[in-house]
Amino acid sequence: MYDSERLLTRPAQLMAYESDALTAFQQRPAAVVIPQDRAEVIETLRLCHEHNVPFVARGSGTSLSGGSLPIADGIVIALNRLDRILRLDAEERIAVVEPGVINLKVSDAAKPYGLYYAPDPSSQSICTIGGNVAFNSGGAHCLKYGMTSNHVLGMTVALPDGEVVELGGESLEGFGPDLPGFFVGSEGLFGVALEITLRLLPIPQTYRTVLAAYDSLHAAGDAVTAVVASGLLPGAIEIMDALAIKAAEVGAKAGYPKVPALLIVELEGEESAVEAEFAQLMQLIEETSPLEVRMAQTADERARIWKGRKAAFSAVGRLAPDYIVQDGVVPRSRLGDALAEIDRLSASYGIEVANVFHAGDGNLHPLILFDGREEGALERAEELAGEILELCVDLGGSITGEHGVGMEKRAFLPKMYGPLEMQAMEDVRRSVDSRSLANRGKMLPAGEAESLSHVGPHPLEKAGVIFRE
Known part of the structure; x- marks a missing residue:
């Protein structure tokens, strides 16, 4: 064969x-x-x-x-090699793709029709739709548009024994159990998606992207609370700390200011609505006493801001030989508590931690830096990572937002679920x-x-x- x-x-x-x-x-x-x-x-x-x-x-x-x-x-x-876009129906706003299609290529193919695919993980230029389905990937804009599960309408799936089944269809309307939702995020335990039907959205008419600098992560977090409490629903709200900013500058030369914390807020949609929201956003940000505020005036300036943010993960590799990135979630109201405790843990372990995360939905991405060539360094980094995961659960959150459990977080699942829930998951899998x-x-x-x-x-x-x- x-x-x-x-x-x-x-x-x-x-x-x-x-x-x-x-x-x-x-x-x-x-x-x-x-x-x-x-x-x-x-x-x-x-x-x-x-x-x-x-x-x-x-x-x-x-x-x-x-x-x-x-x-x-x-x-x-x-x-x-299963990397074909099998069908793109602009009228129905759907794309039917194979699992090996690169995330960003869906939007590239849909762009001539004024459409795009909303989930945008940092690795969107290389990650595949099949992988996004397995882990229910999100991205910076998941605050407004949701995760992969919100954009998968149907799938053709090969079960572990090779039997082929159809889940969902080509419409948001349906009946019965949400079988695509059952499969999305199952981390490959239920088989292999052979074809995936994706929902496409109209490309926003206009964007307003704001970069605000603060003297502390806590101050940036307070700004997030103010924006969300106002009723605004930005496309994205991101925070980066000083170490993440340094990494982004090394990796992408984004032109970020050297400050303790940066807040990125992006509004998108119809021009009249966005301009009204933008005036409200600027007033809110000014009330939070930022050190500096920049607004992207051109598409190139917007792209530069996002290039730095999306490069932060990989660029951290230039600051240390190795790193572990965690993916815990906390309620937005507990962001300040979580960041303060992560800072304390970092100092206690003597291990640097860079913070870059989806602040709008409380999805933390602490990057734990270490040198795997040093004896015991990996074990200490993993121990610190475990404490951060337990912290997230203790604050009312989760051990993962979009990276999945995989191998890394299996031992922490019982921290969130009791024996009955764990057995139910195992029974479903079996x-x-x-x-x-x-x-x-x-x-x-x-x-x-x-x-x-x-x-x-x-x-x-x-x-x-x-x-x-």
Whole structure:
């Protein structure tokens, strides 16, 4: 079924697939297969089911929670060649895409029709729609437009045994359980999406983007509270601290001021409405005593502001050899408390933490900097990350907003849910995948099967499906 270019088994070939963006976890799979159409995906799942071999579906490998980490002696199904936009219907405002389509390319294809795809993760130029579906990705503009789940109308899905089912359709109107919503955010536990029907939106007529500088994170947080309490619903509200600002300047040369905290607020929509909201926004910001306020006067200036924000994650890598990014959520009213405690924990551990986050919905993204070459550094960074997650839950929030549980946060799920809820999740998973073959060992901390450990040939070698050195 697969030629030598699409069936990777040599150690040198497999190295590129040993981890995703969370490089602290690494595992070499038995093989990587690169299907070129849905039929090959379905047949691969059937073979894995027949021979009891676990598998992981992978897009661009941008998961920050170890969600696409391979399984020992398992198979990685790399979906990058399933990258076609199958249909774009401007009248119905939908796009039907394969899972390997890059997020930003959907908007690029829809732009000539005055449409775009709203979810905009920081990695949107490289992450895939399939991965966005698996982890219910959001982005800077999720405050106004919601997460991936708000923009998926339907899917064609291959279940873990290879059976193909249709979930949802091409309309927001429907009846019965929300089956697309059941699949979106399931982190690959329920199978592989083969086709995804996305909702497109009209490109906003105008934008107003404001950059405000503050003398502290607390002051920037107070400004967020004031904006939200006013009734305004910006497209995005973001905060960056001094360390994140430094990283963005190194990585993107955004021209940010050197201050303790920056607030980015963007209004978008019809011109008359946006101009009225803009006047209200500027009055609110002035009342919060900013050090400086800048307004993007051109599309290029707006793009520059956002380039710095979206570059912050990757640019932090220039400040330290390694980092862990967390994804906890707290109520907006507790942002100040959360940031103050993160600052205290950072000082206590002697580990620098950069903060850049979706302030409008309280989705924190603390970036914990360390040097993995130093003995015990990773363990201390993980310990600090764990304390931050527990802090978020204690403040009434969640351990994840959009990066998912993956491998990284499994142990913290019982912090949020009791035994009955945990068992219910496991029961649902087993009802779809009784053998736990799909993305085994991810998300759920209990009841998972052990990784395969074979003496002698791999089951797929015996079946003549793969050949390993």
